[in-house]
Amino acid sequence: NAGVTQTPKFQVLKTGQSMTLQCAQDMNHEYMSWYRQDPGMGLRLIHYSVGAGITDQGEVPNGYNVSRSTTEDFPLRLLSAAPSQTSVYFCASSQRPVGDTYNEQFFGPGTRLTVL
Amino acid sequence: AQKITQTQPGMFVQEKEAVTLDCTYDTSDQSYGLFWYKQPSSGEMIFLIYQGSYDEQNATEGRYSLNFQKARKSANLVISASQLGDSAMYFCAMREGRGGGSEKLVFGKGTKLTVNP
Numbered sequence: 001n002a003g004v005t006q007t008p009k010f011q012v013l014k015t016g017q018s019m020t021l022q023c024a025q026d027m028n029h030e031y032m033s034w035y036r037q038d039p040g041m042g043l044r045l046i047h048y049s050v051g052a053g054i055t056d057q058g059e060v061p062n063g064y065n066v067s068r069s070t071t072e073d074f075p076l077r078l079l080s081a082a083p084s085q086t087s088v089y090f091c092a093s094s095q096r097p098v099g100d101t102y103n104e105q106f107f108g109p110g111t112r113l114t115v116l
Numbered sequence: 117a118q119k120i121t122q123t124q125p126g127m128f129v130q131e132k133e134a135v136t137l138d139c140t141y142d143t144s145d146q147s148y149g150l151f152w153y154k155q156p157s158s159g160e161m162i163f164l165i166y167q168g169s170y171d172e173q174n175a176t177e178g179r180y181s182l183n184f185q186k187a188r189k190s191a192n193l194v195i196s197a198s199q200l201g202d203s204a205m206y207f208c209a210m211r212e213g214r215g216g217g218s219e220k221l222v223f224g225k226g227t228k229l230t231v232n233p
Contacts, residue, residue: 045220
């Protein structure tokens with residue numbers, strides 16, 4: 001298993017450019033999430049999905065779009081990049097829990113994005 | 117108001133000693149879960165330990181244990197016998213609500229632990 005993979009690892013954009021951060025997992029996990037990490041901060045939830053065709057907003061969704069057409073993939077789109085979106089982006093996945101049990105989130109290695 | 121508070125921006129510990137990293141949380145839900153993650157300088161997020169709100173026993177995983185005090189809303193991470201490889205950022209996180217997975221975590225700002233030889 002490759003686990004959670006993210007591409008690219010590094011990206012530099014100019015203000016106003018658009019791009020898609022890719023995230024894929026091969027563990028057949030239903031739940032997937034996107035987080036951003038800024039210096040001195042913990043991770044903040046951008047968008048999440050509990051299954052193919054189902055997405056919802058997290059704490060900081062503005063400026064980002066997501067879609068979930070397959071179980072495996074959960075791309076994050078920046079429609080018009082802004083310097084405030086300079087950050088490290090993490091994708092994560094987990095199994096659907098049963099009752100009150102938990103399932104560990106598996107994190108990808110992250111994408112370091114700089115917007116000039 | 118912050119839902120997860122980690123009051124120690126940085127901590128230092130001598131190798132082989134134990135260290136406690138503080139975490140307090142704020143929620144009105146009866147069902148919730150608390151997580152600790154380690155982030156080394158290489159940047160990946162590594163799951164360490166989980167405590168559910170209904171768990172009566174404190175969680176333990178090897179050298180990691182979670183000191184869960186529900187009434188005080190605290191979930192401190194205890195690392196015993198610190199090793200140089202424990203030097204990293206440590207994040208406390210919470211999942212609120214019943215039946216949810218770990219897809220909607222709220223993170224604290226982290227504590228940077230440095231283990232000295």
